[in-house]
Amino acid sequence: MPSPRPRPRALVRGAATLRWPALFLLAMAAARLDLRWGTFRRPDTGPLLGLSALTAAVVVLALPFLTRRGAGPWAVAWSGLAAAVASLGFTTAVHLRADHGASTAYGALEPVALLIVLAFTARRGAAVPAAVGAAALIAAVVSRPLAVEVREGSVIVAFVSTLIAVAVAGAAVTARLVAADRRRREDRVRLEQRVRLARDLHDYVAHHVTGIVVQAQGAGAVAGKRPDLVPDALRRIEETGAEALVSLRRMVGALRADDPGAPLSPPGGMTAVRTLVADLGTAGVSARLVEDGPTERLPTDVAGVVHRVVMEALTNIRKHAPACRTVTVRVRAGRRHVAVSVDNDGASAPTAPPGYGLTGLRERVTGAGGSLRTGAGSDGTWQVRARLPLSSSLSRADAA
Numbered sequence: 001m002p003s004p005r006p007r008p009r010a011l012v013r014g015a016a017t018l019r020w021p022a023l024f025l026l027a028m029a030a031a032r033l034d035l036r037w038g039t040f041r042r043p044d045t046g047p048l049l050g051l052s053a054l055t056a057a058v059v060v061l062a063l064p065f066l067t068r069r070g071a072g073p074w075a076v077a078w079s080g081l082a083a084a085v086a087s088l089g090f091t092t093a094v095h096l097r098a099d100h101g102a103s104t105a106y107g108a109l110e111p112v113a114l115l116i117v118l119a120f121t122a123r124r125g126a127a128v129p130a131a132v133g134a135a136a137l138i139a140a141v142v143s144r145p146l147a148v149e150v151r152e153g154s155v156i157v158a159f160v161s162t163l164i165a166v167a168v169a170g171a172a173v174t175a176r177l178v179a180a181d182r183r184r185r186e187d188r189v190r191l192e193q194r195v196r197l198a199r200d201l202h203d204y205v206a207h208h209v210t211g212i213v214v215q216a217q218g219a220g221a222v223a224g225k226r227p228d229l230v231p232d233a234l235r236r237i238e239e240t241g242a243e244a245l246v247s248l249r250r251m252v253g254a255l256r257a258d259d260p261g262a263p264l265s266p267p268g269g270m271t272a273v274r275t276l277v278a279d280l281g282t283a284g285v286s287a288r289l290v291e292d293g294p295t296e297r298l299p300t301d302v303a304g305v306v307h308r309v310v311m312e313a314l315t316n317i318r319k320h321a322p323a324c325r326t327v328t329v330r331v332r333a334g335r336r337h338v339a340v341s342v343d344n345d346g347a348s349a350p351t352a353p354p355g356y357g358l359t360g361l362r363e364r365v366t367g368a369g370g371s372l373r374t375g376a377g378s379d380g381t382w383q384v385r386a387r388l389p390l391s392s393s394l395s396r397a398d399a400a
Helices: 006-037 046-068 073-097 109-124 127-146 152-222 227-255 270-281 300-320 356-367 392-399
Strands: 286-292 326-333 337-344 371-376 382-389
Touching: 006 046, 006 109, 046 073, 046 109, 073 109, 073 127, 109 127, 109 152, 127 152, 152 227, 270 286, 270 300, 270 326, 300 326, 300 337, 300 356, 300 382, 356 371
Parallel strands: 286 326
Antiparallel strands: 326 337, 337 382, 371 382
């Protein structure tokens, strides 16, 4: 079934494409109102209001180039601050020059232009200058109606302008926070995917490469005494290398798939666990698998974790326990939990601090709601113990 994600993204791109034409049409409508009302033809305030509106309109016209050409958030913030300072300067000039009571400083184009600049400054500007610029732009929008004289009408216009400016700034800041949260979530998902890839690379590739190294060492050891065993050893090395290449191809194929949630490697089950134990038995180690309960009915995700536990334990045996001669793997499936244990007689203590394999395995087991314990047993063997909860579907099937 196709993913529904592309449709909202297409709608967002379409809305972004129509954003600038809509804003320009709004500014043109405001300019038409000013021309119709004769805002710029008043003898005392008209020239100053015209220059002020022209300055704000120039900043609005520059915004598309600043946002599309990679000028950066600092350029957007400083542009908004410059527009606010210019507007406040013209407001001061209007106050000093106007004949009080003769005319007003009301207009439509400049407040609309300043609100557009305010929205982009709060949304895309660098944090500190954007905060200063947004406050200055709100002050510029609110103070203009009061430039000539503080009267009932001018106070009402200033109050409405305050509400609109605060609403625009709040909406822009909200959009900024939403975008920042989305980027954080995308970064977290990307990091989780990288960690998952690292786990799969270690679990599969390190397992196969360790097998190749051990088999090559064995072939070198018997080459002088039993040359007839070398061809079989080389054949096993070739098969292990081919399996490693298949695992790599599967991971690369999953990474290049269209579905971002596709598994990086196929989940292993009890069949894969039996294969791991059997392969270890061919290397001169007495390996035994003991299954108890309905192991074939384990949920896919739980069976995959069981497979990873056994794979990591056997890989560490090959790498760190060359004297190992006996390995016992037990998988016991109960009504609500499955228990996995791997015991070997090759070492009673770890020879090195825990590496990436055990760290990733612990994260995988605990992420599935289970627990993992490794250490020396009372009989001198090295033990790996994992306990995983089963899904409700298996529990209901057992109860039936």
